[in-house]
Amino acid sequence: MMTPEHITNTVNAVYSERARNGSDTVYSTTVASAVGYTPDQLASIPTSSNLGLSCGNPVAIAGLRPGETVLDLGCGGGLDVFLAADQVGLTGIAIGLDGSEDMVDLARRNASAKGVKAPHVAFAQASLTTELPIESSSVDCILSNCVLNLLPESGKASILKEAHRVLKPEGRIHLSDIVAIKDIPDEIRKDLSLYVNCVSGAISKAQYEDLLHEAGFQEFSLVDTGVDLDAYYLYSPQQQQQQSCCAPKLPALGGAEAKPSFKANDFVGAFLGLLKYLVSSSTNVTASYEIYAQKSPSPSEIISSTVLKNWWDAYPTVKSSPEAITAEQVAALIRDPTKNPKDFVVVDVRRNDHAGGHVRGSSQCPAQTFYDDALSYFERFKDSERVIFYCQSSNGRGPRCAGWYQDYLDSVSHASSKAYVLSGGIKGWMAKYRDQTDLIDYD
Numbered sequence: 001m002m003t004p005e006h007i008t009n010t011v012n013a014v015y016s017e018r019a020r021n022g023s024d025t026v027y028s029t030t031v032a033s034a035v036g037y038t039p040d041q042l043a044s045i046p047t048s049s050n051l052g053l054s055c056g057n058p059v060a061i062a063g064l065r066p067g068e069t070v071l072d073l074g075c076g077g078g079l080d081v082f083l084a085a086d087q088v089g090l091t092g093i094a095i096g097l098d099g100s101e102d103m104v105d106l107a108r109r110n111a112s113a114k115g116v117k118a119p120h121v122a123f124a125q126a127s128l129t130t131e132l133p134i135e136s137s138s139v140d141c142i143l144s145n146c147v148l149n150l151l152p153e154s155g156k157a158s159i160l161k162e163a164h165r166v167l168k169p170e171g172r173i174h175l176s177d178i179v180a181i182k183d184i185p186d187e188i189r190k191d192l193s194l195y196v197n198c199v200s201g202a203i204s205k206a207q208y209e210d211l212l213h214e215a216g217f218q219e220f221s222l223v224d225t226g227v228d229l230d231a232y233y234l235y236s237p238q239q240q241q242q243q244s245c246c247a248p249k250l251p252a253l254g255g256a257e258a259k260p261s262f263k264a265n266d267f268v269g270a271f272l273g274l275l276k277y278l279v280s281s282s283t284n285v286t287a288s289y290e291i292y293a294q295k296s297p298s299p300s301e302i303i304s305s306t307v308l309k310n311w312w313d314a315y316p317t318v319k320s321s322p323e324a325i326t327a328e329q330v331a332a333l334i335r336d337p338t339k340n341p342k343d344f345v346v347v348d349v350r351r352n353d354h355a356g357g358h359v360r361g362s363s364q365c366p367a368q369t370f371y372d373d374a375l376s377y378f379e380r381f382k383d384s385e386r387v388i389f390y391c392q393s394s395n396g397r398g399p400r401c402a403g404w405y406q407d408y409l410d411s412v413s414h415a416s417s418k419a420y421v422l423s424g425g426i427k428g429w430m431a432k433y434r435d436q437t438d439l440i441d442y443d
């Protein structure tokens with residue numbers, strides 16, 4: 001039996017593999033051109049952001065305007081996010097969510113190559129089948145390209161509800177997806193391999209309309225794009241053996257439903273055969289659709305100015321666990337006349353909430369831009385044996401920035417310097433030393 005969890009895990013494993021292995025550029029370009037991307041669009045994005053996994057070009061029909069906030073669900077290597085970012089301009093925001101850590105890593109590398117960064121362009125790892133890490137009523141336009149068909153049935157319903165929640169009143173959603181245009185036979189429905197290849201999970205137009213309705217969308221249209229799905233297979237016989245529509249190289253599938261001695265060629269043959277049959281005979285069962293829906297205005301909804309619920313979701317998860325250092329130890333360092341910046345530096349990562357003082361001699365390095373500026377901080381602090389971070393209570397931003405800094409030190413094997421977290425943060429510091437002016441700087 002294909003449980004929702006099994007579907008999600010398998011889809012994640014397969015697309016993660018594609019993110020790690022990349023894609024043949026000629027193949028990806030052929031697919032992208034077939035589904036509507038122009039040569040100019042493809043030239044404007046990092047090559048590895050197009051993995052040949054799309055089934056339409058939702059940005060082309062989204063009518064994006066400068067200053068808008070756009071969210072791409074299942075962003076892959078980031079191609080639609082980059083195209084959207086160019087259209088919304090520097091005053092706009094384009095965010096991509098994907099469940100695969102490898103995809104998000106790839107998208108972030110692509111962002112770096114394109115020279116764009118948070119908060120203008122951000123990628124975060126998030127499951128589309130649970131609550132999105134996005135503020136309510138914060139998004140003007142949602143995009144998604146060949147993703148919803150991959151979600152388990154319950155996930156298709158919940159993501160549309162989440163989409164409705166995060167859209168601003170009168171916000172819109174433009175999806176490109178595979179839709180079932182005939183009953184899909186049971187043997188195909190139950191085939192997990194065909195599921196990850198965007199066939200078995202396709203639902204009918206009527207089912208899609210019901211889900212949109214249940215999610216709260218009142219106005220919508222589903223349009224058959226007429227994209228020739230066969231185009232994916234007309235490229236080269238050799239490529240046909242390796243890759244397929246919206247689908248990664250074949251997974252080493254595990255689990256009860258998967259064929260234990262799974263052979264890639266059997267699968268590709270079956271899938272290609274199936275798709276050719278579907279496309280070129282009168283019994284086609286899937287087609288590429290563009291789905292458009294708009295949220296009705298609701299004056300009572302508060303429009304938030306932030307989009308990602310947690311700003312740190314735009315950055316990699318911290319791997320290291322920097323040690324704590326007590327206020328007494330730091331005070332002793334500050335008061336010791338033999339100590340200098342080669343021995344220690346103190347870093348305040350608060351941004352707007354530092355009224356009331358800092359630990360004496362602190363450098364101010366706001367957490368929200370810390371990761372992007374890590375290299376310049378390294379240049380500043382690399383000769384210090386101890387780099388001591390704090391925020392308000394040293395529960396969130398302090399440990400996070402210390403972790404990112406330590407991760408950076410580890411990545412460049414710089415062992416002569418180490419990150420620490422000041423226990424209790426500035427709150428604890430002030431509670432102990434409020435009257436001791438040699439330990440406090442005021443703004």
Ligand SMILES: C[S@@+](CC[C@H](N)C(=O)[O-])C[C@H]1O[C@@H](n2cnc3c(N)ncnc32)[C@H](O)[C@@H]1O
Pocket residue numbers: 008011012015016050051052053054055073074075076077078079097098099100103126127128129144145146147150151155246247
């Ligand atoms: C067919 S690819 C399309 C990628 C991208 N939209 C494009 O056009 O290149 C599907 C993407 O959806 C992501 N995805 C699938 N199921 C997901 C889920 N349950 N949660 C989050 N992401 C998911 C995959 O990791 C993959 O990157």
